[in-house]
Amino acid sequence: xxxxxRIVQQMSEKGLRITDQRRTLVKLFADASxxxxxxxxxxxxxxxxxxxxxxxxxxxxxxxxxxxxxEQIVFEEGVKFKLHCDESHHHHxxxxxxxxxxxxxxxxxxxxxxxxGGFQIVKHRFEVYGYCSDCRDAAEHAAAEENGRx
Amino acid sequence: xxxxxRIVQQMSEKGLRITDQRRTLVKLFADASxxxxxxxxxxxxxxxxxxxxxxxxxxxxxxxxxxxxxEQIVFEEGVKFKLHCDESHHHHxxxxxxxxxxxxxxxxxxxxxxxxGGFQIVKHRFEVYGYCSDCRDAAEHAAAEENGRx
DNA sequence: ATGATTGCAAATCTTTTGCAGGCCA
DNA sequence: TGGCCTGCAAAAGATTTGCAATCAT
Numbered sequence: 184x185x186x187x188x189r190i191v192q193q194m195s196e197k198g199l200r201i202t203d204q205r206r207t208l209v210k211l212f213a214d215a216s217x218x219x220x221x222x223x224x225x226x227x228x229x230x231x232x233x234x235x236x237x238x239x240x241x242x243x244x245x246x247x248x249x250x251x252x253x254e255q256i257v258f259e260e261g262v263k264f265k266l267h268c269d270e271s272h273h274h275h276x277x278x279x280x281x282x283x284x285x286x287x288x289x290x291x292x293x294x295x296x297x298x299x300g301g302f303q304i305v306k307h308r309f310e311v312y313g314y315c316s317d318c319r320d321a322a323e324h325a326a327a328e329e330n331g332r333x
Numbered sequence: 334x335x336x337x338x339r340i341v342q343q344m345s346e347k348g349l350r351i352t353d354q355r356r357t358l359v360k361l362f363a364d365a366s367x368x369x370x371x372x373x374x375x376x377x378x379x380x381x382x383x384x385x386x387x388x389x390x391x392x393x394x395x396x397x398x399x400x401x402x403x404e405q406i407v408f409e410e411g412v413k414f415k416l417h418c419d420e421s422h423h424h425h426x427x428x429x430x431x432x433x434x435x436x437x438x439x440x441x442x443x444x445x446x447x448x449x450g451g452f453q454i455v456k457h458r459f460e461v462y463g464y465c466s467d468c469r470d471a472a473e474h475a476a477a478e479e480n481g482r483x
Numbered sequence: 484a485t486g487a488t489t490g491c492a493a494a495t496c497t498t499t500t501g502c503a504g505g506c507c508a
Numbered sequence: 509t510g511g512c513c514t515g516c517a518a519a520a521g522a523t524t525t526g527c528a529a530t531c532a533t
Contacts, residue, residue: 292442
């Protein structure tokens with residue numbers, strides 16, 4: 184069974200109605216490799232459902248969020264969503280600045296950190312940004328073109 | 334010369350007019366130990382300038398931001414501002430969840446990190462959240478009271 | 484005197500909410 | 509059928525902008 188159907192079933196068991204729209208939304212996240220803005224979600228969904236309204240997108244994002252199916256992170260560009268990570272292994276992410284694909288980083292810096300004394304640690308945030316191997320070449324070509332080399 | 338006057342002079346040299354309001358705003362950041370929301374700034378300033386309008390706060394925050402006097406970070410609760418850090422030493426922060434005071438962490442985890450191959454690193458974000466020594470006791474007392482012990 | 488700064492009002496943008504009709508189970 | 513979902517409209521919160529009056533230099 185694919186990720187989409189598994190999640191849809193999980194939603195059904197919680198008593199939620201499975202509409203075509205919700206199925207498409209789940210599939211969008213199941214297939215996406217990176218973070219999505221509400222606007223990204225709306226734009227994608229709107230192709231299939233021309234009458235779609237923005238508030239329904241927000242409402243369904245909240246539903247998926249409350250069920251723990253997706254997670255929310257605040258970036259400079261705004262709030263973004265992605266499929267919830269498997270939490271069985273604590274990990275962090277590399278995030279591609281071009282395609283927003285994320286790659287896990289298995290090691291966590293916290294154990295090695297020398298934090299100021301007397302501070303009671305509750306949580307931490309660690310993210311690395313850059314260009315993934317797929318996008319690095321594209322970025323270099325773009326930069327070269329800006330400098331006049333076609 | 335205090336931080337406030339030094340910054341004000343720096344603004345004056347850029348051709349900016351020094352109003353009482355701007356001087357107070359600079360002093361607010363020079364004295365603050367943590368991050369401030371635009372609303373925090375407004376509330377503080379509004380005590381001294383009852384006629385203050387929100388747009389002026391935003392405008393002056395942007396002025397200070399463009400001059401590099403303050404810096405902006407996006408948190409869950411929204412965009413916050415603080416006096417710009419001395420960048421001569423790359424460092425990260427511990428941020429108190431109660432009073433929002435920040436303490437520097439001198440060591441940076443990046444050199445030790447084993448990042449997925451082929452990724453071209455551009456920047457990273459690392460923050461540790463918890464309770465500072467001043468607030469830890471207060472937090473414990475509050476938790477104890479919630480459990481019925483006055 | 485001149486131009487930057489401010490307050491006011493209104494416009495944007497993002498996100499949320501009330502309501503009535505439509506659809507899933 | 510019953511109640512959840514949806515679209516519409518409007519509200520709410522955050523931030524920006526145009527304009528005329530005011531203030532720093």
